[in-house]
Amino acid sequence: MSDGNHGFGGNRGMRDASIVNTAGRGTIDGTRRSGPVRPGPEAAPFLAARDMRGGYGKADILNGCTITVDRGQIAVIVGPNGAGKSTAMKAIFGMLDLREGSVQLDGQDISALNPQDRVRAGMGFVPQTSNVFPSMTVEENLQMGAYIREDDFRDTMDQVYALFPAVAAKRRQAAGELSGGQRQQVAVGRALMTRPKLLMLDEPTAGVSPIVMDELFDRIIEIARTGISILMVEQNARQALEIADVGYVLVQGANRYTDTGAALLANPEVRRTFLGG
Template structure:
C-alpha cells in the first residue's frame, strides 16, 4: 500500500520530542489566553488536546503554528527554535496546519485544491496526489468537482489532503470532525491513524474528547490555558476525575 511521503528525516534523531512547545504564555491584545501551556509530540505520535470551551485549545494550536505571538515560552521543531518564524516559514520546516473553517478553496476543484497545497514543492507532485486519493477514495471519485459542492466530511478530507501535499512531518488539525456525522468521524479518525503510521506526527484539537482519546498516544486536557492533565489517551480515559469532569462520566 502506498504511503503519504514525508520530507526527508534528518540523519540523526533528536533525543527530545519532535515538537516541544513549552511554557507558552500569550493571547490577543493584552489578555493572555495561554498560561504556561506545554505540548510535546514525538515522531509518529497522535497527540490530542481536549478540554472545555474557552480552555485555549485552538489558541495553543495557533501559537505552535506561529499565528499567535507568545510573550513567554519556546517552540522547537526537531530541536530547532522556531519561535521567530512565520507560519509560512514553519510550513517549509515541516509543519502542516488544517484550520477548523475556511480550509478549502470552494470554487476550485478537488484536484486544484491539492495542487494549491503543494505551493512549496518544486518537484513532481503527481505521486503525492495519488497517495492522497488512495487515502481518501471518496474524494478521488470527485477530483474534478468543485470542493465547495462536497459534503462536510469530504471537504475535511480535501483540507487534510491539501495539507499533506507539502509532505509535512507534523500535521496539526483543529477540530477535524466538527459538524460531521458519527460515521464520517470514525472514518476520519481511521485515516488519521493511517497517516500517523507513516511516521507523521499528529497534533489535534478535538471536541469529541472521548473518541479522540481512544486513538491518542498522548492527551492534553487544558483548562483556562494551562495543562490540567497530561497522560496517555488510555490513562486519561481510565481516570475517574477526567471521565467525570470532561468526558461526561
C-alpha cells in the same frame, strides 16, 4: 472586524457589496517576516512547545501551556470551551505572538518563524473552518497544498487519492460543492501535499456525522503510521482519546492532565469532569 478603531472610525456597519469584498478575508498578518532559526537543545521531543504564554491583545489566553509530540505519535488536546485549545494550536503554528515560551520542531527552535515559513519547516495545518478553496477543484486544492514543492508531487497526490477514494472520484469538482465530510478530507489531503512532518488538525470532526467521524479517525491513524506526527484539538474528547498516544487536558490555558490517551480515559476524575461521566 469589530475593532472600532480601524481607519476612520470603523466600517460603520457598511455592507456595500459594490465596493468591498469580505468573502475569504484573512486574519493572519502575511507581511510579518521570519526571524532566525536556532538549534534547540539536544534530545528534545520531535515537537516541543514549552511554557507558552500569550493571547490576543492584553489578556493572556495561554498561561504556561506545554505540548510535546514524538515522531509518529498522535497527540490530542481536549478541554472545556474557552480553555485555549485552538489558541495553543495557533501559537504553535505562529499565528499568535507569544510573550513567553518557545516552539521547537525536529531539534530546531522555530519560535521566530512566521506561519508561511513553519509550513516550509515541516508543519501542516488544517483549520477548523474555511479549510478548502471553495471555487477551485479538488485537484487544484491539492496542487495548492503542494505549492511550496519544487519536485514532482504526483505520487503524493496519488497517495492522498488512495487514502480518500471518495474525493478522488470528484477531483474535477469544485471543493465548495462537496459534502462536509468530503470537504474535510480534501482539507486534510491539502495539508498532506507538503509532506509535513507534523500534521495539526483543529477540530477535524466538528459538524460531521459519527460515521464520517469514525472514518476520519481511521484515516488519521493510517497517516500516523507513515511516520507523520499528529497534533489535534477535539471536541469529541472520548473518541479522540481512544486513538491518542498522548492526551493533554487544558484548563484556562494551562496543562491540567497529561497522560496517554488510554490512561486519561481510565482516570475517574478526568472522566467525571471532562468526559461527562
